[in-house]
Amino acid sequence: MTKTVYIETYGCQMNQYDSELVKSILIKENYEIVTDETLADVVMLNTCTVRDNADRKVMNRVHEIKNRRKPDPVLVGVLGCMATNFKTKLLENPSLRIDFIAGPDSYKELPRLIDEVSTTGDKSFDVTLSEFETYSDVDPSREDGANAWIAIMRGCNNFCTFCVVPYTRGRERSRTPESVIQEVKRLVAAGFSQVTLLGQNVNSYRHETTDFTELMAMVSDVPGVRRIRFTSPHPKDFPKKLLNLMAERPNICNQIHLPLQAGNTRVLDAMNRTYAKEEFLALVDDIRATIPGVALSTDIIVGFPTETAEEFEDTMDVVRRVRFDAAYMFKYSERPNTLAARRLKDDIPEDEKTRRIVQLVDTQRPIYFEKNKELLGTIQEILIDSESTKKNTGEFQGRTDCNRVVIIPPGDYRQGDYISVKITDVTVSVLKGMPV
């Protein structure tokens, strides 16, 4: 009999993509995907370890689902980065209400795991990390949209001391270029014209002799691909030939996410980021000299253990000098099992972390506004990605090549349309435009 499955996804784009893989794997096994949790025989939580108290939140969610569905039998599974944590908890406490657990490299085992728990009543799990699994033989079950994500590599070898990914997702491995290109062609045939290449260290991609630059050139050559983006790269892997290719190819977007994390070289060293402040700034200069008009976004952590107020000023200095187009800023919070958690005390008081992040946000806001004002009166091509729903005004939302959000008045548009607009108004966070 067909079983119904509901998947709830937390965290990053890689998790969203993995949920699409899981759906595809289960559909092949005759499962039906539903969008209402209360109609599902099986509920899966695809988890993330980035946020505080993630374990507790997932546990509460499992209880909520099980209680709401009483006395219906519903199976609840935990997938993703927290799988290993929960496997340990399950072994220590077999009465835990989770029924099955699958780690990021075990999704092909899900039909077996669900069968096992359904037929025997015994809880099942598989959290084995693989050196080879890339899921390149699984065609993800995608939702309609303007953009399609494609994971080209998985895992991470970098061991930044604050990050748990190398432990939850294992070592780096890349798909064959042929499988990536086949997937891109299938996406174009299905109507997608923008693809975003995904990986924990996307620009560390390497399959035999093919590196990331060569793969980007191959994707850019596929007829029908109008926009290519990639995330998330590491600053250590930006060879000149990649920057030259980005400058030469109109269908590679003028946008780079360049995670800084911290501006002080000693702190960067403690984070194991493998670059110094001056090297990061030199890379920014090189990127801007090679790709004029490129938009740069970043990630920053404030209050990493032992970071002094003076060292934080180096982060402020980089932010003022680089003038990022977007910045995702976080207060450091310790993640179990990371090198930082094992070796360093989380010693920066919460109020000091707050002071630093407020200072950063206050510095970035006028930069966003000034950068947006520079676009006033210019003509931009936007890709419509949705009807703008916030105020329910019927306005549409699109993105420029540089990934700036532009709101346009209601009209006869469809997701995936490209439209030229004149920028007529700006705020700190959005641009307003009129089709021309």
Ligand code: SF4
């Ligand atoms: S590069 Fe660093 S931050 Fe990124 S996934 Fe790897 S360990 Fe985590």
